[in-house]
Amino acid sequence: MTPAERKSLIATYKAGYDEVVxxxxxxxxxxxxxxxxxxxxxxxEVVHHLADSETIAGxxxxxxxxxxxxxxxxxxxxxxxxxxxxxxxPWEPALRAFEAARATTAQLLESMTDAEWRRAGTHSESGxxxxxxxxxxxxxxxxxxxxxxxxxxxxxxxxxx
Amino acid sequence: MSDGGQAELIxxxxxxxxxxxxxxxxxxxxxxxWRPNAEAWSVRDVVxxxxxxELTGAxxxxxxxxxxxxxxxxxxxxxxxxxxxxxxxxxxxxxxxxxxxxxxxAELLDRLTADDWTRTGTHSEEGPYPLARxxxxxxxxxxxxxxxxxxxxxxxxxxxxxxxAPSSAHGTVAAAR
Numbered sequence: 001m002t003p004a005e006r007k008s009l010i011a012t013y014k015a016g017y018d019e020v021v022x023x024x025x026x027x028x029x030x031x032x033x034x035x036x037x038x039x040x041x042x043x044x045e046v047v048h049h050l051a052d053s054e055t056i057a058g059x060x061x062x063x064x065x066x067x068x069x070x071x072x073x074x075x076x077x078x079x080x081x082x083x084x085x086x087x088x089x090p091w092e093p094a095l096r097a098f099e100a101a102r103a104t105t106a107q108l109l110e111s112m113t114d115a116e117w118r119r120a121g122t123h124s125e126s127g128x129x130x131x132x133x134x135x136x137x138x139x140x141x142x143x144x145x146x147x148x149x150x151x152x153x154x155x156x157x158x159x160x161x
Numbered sequence: 162m163s164d165g166g167q168a169e170l171i172x173x174x175x176x177x178x179x180x181x182x183x184x185x186x187x188x189x190x191x192x193x194x195w196r197p198n199a200e201a202w203s204v205r206d207v208v209x210x211x212x213x214x215e216l217t218g219a220x221x222x223x224x225x226x227x228x229x230x231x232x233x234x235x236x237x238x239x240x241x242x243x244x245x246x247x248x249x250x251x252x253x254x255x256x257x258x259x260x261x262x263x264x265x266x267a268e269l270l271d272r273l274t275a276d277d278w279t280r281t282g283t284h285s286e287e288g289p290y291p292l293a294r295x296x297x298x299x300x301x302x303x304x305x306x307x308x309x310x311x312x313x314x315x316x317x318x319x320x321x322x323x324x325x326a327p328s329s330a331h332g333t334v335a336a337a338r
Contacts, residue, residue: 051265052223058258059220062213066240071232079227089268097261103254104212108245 016142048086051094177303209247212255
């Protein structure tokens with residue numbers, strides 16, 4: 001990965017929170033909890049997923065920077081959604097957690113050296129896991145879920161018409 | 162909640178961020194970066210330590226609740242402090258992260274079932290790490306560091322050179338504040 005690619009991905013990462021906020025603009029209470037199909041997430045569940053995922057991502061990056069070849073434990077996001085009752089919990093604290101995890105982690109990304117970008121660990125399910133690989137995943141993670149939120153809202157609008 | 166002790170600890174956990182803010186009230190830029198000696202932590206270091214420790218704690222709790230006997234790697238706070246450049250980073254994002262990690266994690270603590278309280282993992286240095294141990298540690302942790310911040314602020318007053326012309330016996334302390 002070239003420094004220019006990294007710079008571009010870091011900019012995408014830093015824009016992720018605002019992208020989600022734009023996707024949520026003007027959302028009605030009923031829209032938050034509507035599921036497109038059984039087993040698919042509501043917007044509320046997506047927001048809680050972002051809070052947990054981005055908190056875990058922040059710790060993963062820190063461990064890649066600190067530990068020698070850390071084991072990065074995979075997690076079952078659907079299990080998290082059920083066990084942690086995403087559908088029942090208010091989403092404002094989750095939005096704050098998502099925003100804050102990205103803000104503190106962005107501070108670290110901006111000062112990482114070439115040697116730090118090459119640091120790596122092992123993911124319990126997907127194997128080799130480098131700091132650059134981390135950046136590829138999380139640069140676009142919030143944008144992917146912002147698109148999911150927009151699709152949910154379009155589906156909700158079509159259904160209630 | 163079957164045991165009043167747990168409810169009390171959860172309340173203490175929830176109050177941690179407020180205690181931290183109270184300890185930081187009126188902090189000046191000079192106080193933020195003062196350290197008693199070259200190796201000791203500044204207030205800024207303490208806040209960044211809390212950010213990393215409480216985010217780590219939030220993830221550990223989620224792992225204890227979802228994985229069977231997770232292995233929880235230790236957290237070397239001195240290495241974190243140096244490698245993650247605590248002394249060079251603004252503290253506002255860290256404060257937001259502490260508040261947010263406590264906010265979402267307290268929601269989970271409020272919803273724990275009797276079965277959840279039987280869950281346990283293994284800490285790489287401390288060994289068996291049941292959920293009750295997580296709570297005992299994190300209920301106290303932010304409060305302990307709030308007290309450390311208060312002590313640092315007092316120590317700085319004690320270490321400050323006397324003002325050029327104290328006007329009374331109380332002049333030194335008043336001027337340093």
